[in-house]
Amino acid sequence: MAQESVKSSSGNTPASVPSTMAAVLLTGHGGVNKLVYRQDVPTPSPAHGEVLVRITATAKNNTDRKAREGLYPTKGKADTTSFAIGGEATLTFPRIQGADIAGHVVAVGAGVDTARIGERGLLDFNLYADTRRDINLTPDYYGHGADGGYAEYVALPSEQFHHIDNPDLGDAELAAMGMCSYQTALHMLTTARIQAGERVLVTGASGGVGTALIQLCRIIGAIPYALSRQEKAKALLELGAEAVLYRDDMDGFADQVRALTGGAPFDAVMDLIGGGMTDQFIDSMIFDMKRRTTYPRLSIAGASGGNVSEIMWTRIYLYQVQIFGVSHGTRKEADQLIAWIRSGQLKPVLHAAFKLSELHRAEEYFINRDSHYLGKIVIVPDSQWQQHGAPYALQELT
Template sequence: MMHSVPKTMTAVLLTGHGGLEKLVYSRDVPVPAPAAGEVLIKVTACGMNNTDVWVREGAYGTEDDPSAVSTWRRHGNTLTFPRIQGTDTVGHIVAVGEGVDRARTGERVMVDFSIYNRDDDSLADIDYMGHGRDGGYAEYMALPAENAHVVATDLTDVELATFCCAYLTGERMLERARLAAGETVLVTGASGGVGSAIVQLARARGAVPIAVARPGKEAAMLEIGAEAVVTRGQGDLTEGVEAASGGRPIDVVADLVGGPLFNDLLKILRPEGRYT
């Protein structure tokens, strides 16, 4: 069935750095036209990242002044206002640009939000949709066709919209740490988006995840695959991890908290273990 694309849409516009007053809900934003090699999707769900908040606040600082107003991409900034934020986007293709197979119309897709400015594997010049170009806080979004990945799953669009940023971060952490099947990984901040992703991604690798989480999250951690849970702030962390692991060495620490936990985590890590 062909989808009738309107000329205007509702969207949330970021109009500058600052508080929530810089987000403007508008009903008459022009619907983008897909350029050559692009598709237009009707957005059905879009997650919110802390990156969206920090970019709005200009909270990334600089090397010389951590309190300076600065956005995510400090070298060669691509953020202009107004900007439609929103990275973790799911939707259906409703139109295609020149050079894209019209048969793609109607596909249910998940958006890879990365803007790859180089042809190699380096991430030194990477950008993202919602920063360098408009994202998914709108009814429609145009993007490169290769960034629209078909999904076939029973998960809802809302569930899928929690995946991309958190799971991408977790996957990169475990790749860097070279987590292998049979190894034990300790995950701090395990009840958050990235932490819960790491627990599941570790299981998918055949590794054994032990979660460190705040009180009240223990059952949820076990449900998604944690072997055991250490409740943060209750007793000595080193002793808690040793009990939870049954004395198994901790091969990898995937740390999403840092701060005062850092020294204990280094002590918990086995000799020649990996910290990410």
């Protein structure tokens, strides 16, 4: 690659970086063939208020696949469309995906202190519509409405790239604690007003949001119960789950809950599955309303089991079930998560790392992940692989 100094917009030349970089470009809606690895993509320059980050790891999220395949319909069930909560689709092609970015500041734009150069950080992945700290009504994110982390460099808002210097955390582990999963999880809990001592069912417990929910419940004093597969039970219990219910054994689900809780219903359900299981999740909260002290709450941030659920509305309004749809989170919640990461209260659940040039393989592994999958996978630029990726490379089972 040709080399040149990338100047900040203030005129400083604090670091020499390549004029072009390796990146994976999403070229349209479709399969993994729409992801094209190139090594001649222009390196971005930091604008006013931005930092230029040399990327060392980016966590993979299910939203990458859903955006690529156009699986965000809000009207027709079979629409092929991208995330468009702000009124119009902001996903344009080509786009560099990847929301949960960890890396090191190598240059700054005007208005940013040059003392930031060299800092390691983690991105708050949101493209906020305004400066409000406690509400985010039209969420969008890096890797969708702006280029993200499946590359060697990215320009980001300085205020959203948070310095994390914990020496016990590798960069890949830091990326695995990215905001896309953890902020979504925290927003599920805060929106549903979860309190200490409440019993909370976490569905889809082995994924990024699920493992985050289990940890966050314990931090705030709630009691998480996991729904997953039997072979993942030991790891989920070690992570903090009070008990594990099995997704492939849902017969008499409410009775199973009674047996685990001493007859008490769940106070709330954090649902990432949806589909035909939704009714059973509601059952687990309403089977003995006399034992409740709060309204049943269903917080929804995913639909891995199906995008359409059939529910009798009489069950919702007669039992006063409160339903919350959750997409992303707020600046205030991001700040809280960063504080917990810095203090060591949150721990990474890193499954494996893949090279950027092997993103097709990572996508296929993610889509077809088996019963041993737990937590997050991260994507590491080939140029950073030996230091930041190789120690976490996928260990194939034999």
